[in-house]
Amino acid sequence: MAEFLIGFGLPGWLAWTVAALVAAVLLLNVIAGGALVFIWAERKIAARIQDRLGPTRTGGRFGWLQSLADGIKLLAKEDLMPEDADGLLFRMAPYVSFCASFCAFIALPFAFDVVGQRLNVGVFFVVAVLGLEVFGVILAGYASASKWSLFGAMREAAQVVSYEVPLGMCVVLPVMLAGTMDLVTIGEKQSGWFINWYLFHDPFTFVVFWVYVTCAVASVNRAPFDLAEAESELVAGFHTEYSGLRWSFFFMAEYGSMFLVSALAAVLFLGGWNGPIPVAQLLGLSDGTGDSAAYAVRLLGLANLLGKATLGVLLMMWIRWTLPRLRIDQVMTTCLKYCTPIAAVMFAGAMLWQLLLPGGLLPGFSRPAGEIREGWLEGPGGRPAGSAAGGQERVKEPLRGSQAQSAAEAGAGVDSGLATRSPR
């Protein structure tokens, strides 16, 4: 986009600034707009599950303007702060939470190459940043100078720190299958029919997906893992003392994180922006080229990913209004005694599966054998499909070749070293 603006005669530095601002504002709107829609959806879903109607009047039919009305109400609310509160931290906490949620979106791809900043370690970055959201919660709990808030924050800290372990293990599986941590490449490797999704790659990934769902719900602090704001015990947990716009920042962060983990699940397990049926490929279109057809395909991919992520968020709402809240010991048991061992066993299983059946159960169905690994293990010939199509991979071809060569030499060196050693 910056190049496009430079083409219009803008100076380079201004073009880059505008491009960065556009990306940032778009991502901000994903969170804000998403929260607007999801809060309304949550009201309606909760109502339906509890055999009510939910909002019906605001904005005409279905109460679709309810979230906007809520927003105006929140804007007009008095901004309260307890007398004993640590003012600086109290004011800062909502922004810390929101910033962490927002930053993780930078590395999330929405369609092929539609990503704020394509990172070589995208998965890792998203998981790392997502774990920082808890800072805001702890600060809020501490700075409020209220015992309910503090209890909530401490629970949240214990929970999030524990659940990062199985979550990381679940995320490693698709990374292992794809051979890269780049989210764009991971998504691109699942292109084709839905059978290519990593969810259906082998039984182990299928099981680990559900472990991921559990851990994701826990890590974004949603019911049945919402101990930090257990209404029946802690008034409202860490945000007891918050009101108005500050409170709404916490909620935007929560809905942003929900959307983020759902989108991450979609990219890692559910084929990302590739639909169940490869319509574009059947029509002979590609999203890698630069023409307008490619943009249409990317738009379709965007719709795909947003749809999958929305389904994930709706699933979380369904879970929330169905299951009762767990006790803290049950939360820890679920994490340490179930999720972590299951994820570890599934990791080993998927590794063995990959060794024994590298082509899958249906050889030659639609998974090209040459694209399973990243290029440097295959030698100079093989390149992942995404980089071949988009030309976005910044690896230079000779570098790959020399790496593979040096790896081979290193292997040979080990052999010769052993051979020379053995006579002694």
Next chain:
Amino acid sequence: MTGTIRMDSIFTSVLLHLPAPTAPVVAAVDWHSVLFLLFAGLACGFAIAVVAAENVVRMALYLVFSLAATAGLFFLAGADFLGAMQLMIYVGGTLVLLVFGVMLTAQAPLVSIKPSASDRALAGIAGAALLAVLLAAAVSVDAWRKPGVGEIPSPTATPLGMALVGVRVDDPPAGAPLTGRSGYMLPFEIVSVHLLVVLVGAAYLARAKRRKTPRAIDVLASSDPPSQGAVLAAAVPAVRTTSGAGGKSALLGGGH
């Protein structure tokens, strides 16, 4: 000592080369320099704030910001993996520090920490000395004074991973034999085993405390010495009241 330098060399070689997308060639505003100064200023400013603050929780928070700004510097230099690691390990690890700070200062006495003037002076001298040494060392390296140019080792995760399993992907020192032992596999394995030991130790220390069941032999020692049959009879209720490993130890204790 040489080991440390080798470990660093792969990072510094990554750090010194700037990637194309984050470093646009611009005339009016060099965003790369601006962002570098911004992040560096944030890191230094919050580092000073950590020292100057009097509240433990605020100190931990400033430390988080300082470390996060350092992660920003790493990203700016194109070291994605290092930056994400910084976020995960350092910033995420400070979380535990923050929790401890909260737990310690939720009561009144420790809310404010005011070091005495002599403490401040002593810490200032120590800090200034360390800073002087580091500055001198940093300035003395010729290669660090020039702006980084050259080939971009772009995907940082793959070479690092390969290096950790024993394949040298950076330039090996002249004359070094090209064997599989030239990578960083040994340090990697030592560190992972070390971490495993720490994990097992932590699990051992934090395990649920078993209910203290008096061993039959202790019970008997406090009363009159009975016959061997009475020892076994005393051991039976102890086994019943406990379960699992606790029951086993009670049984073993009774059998002595």
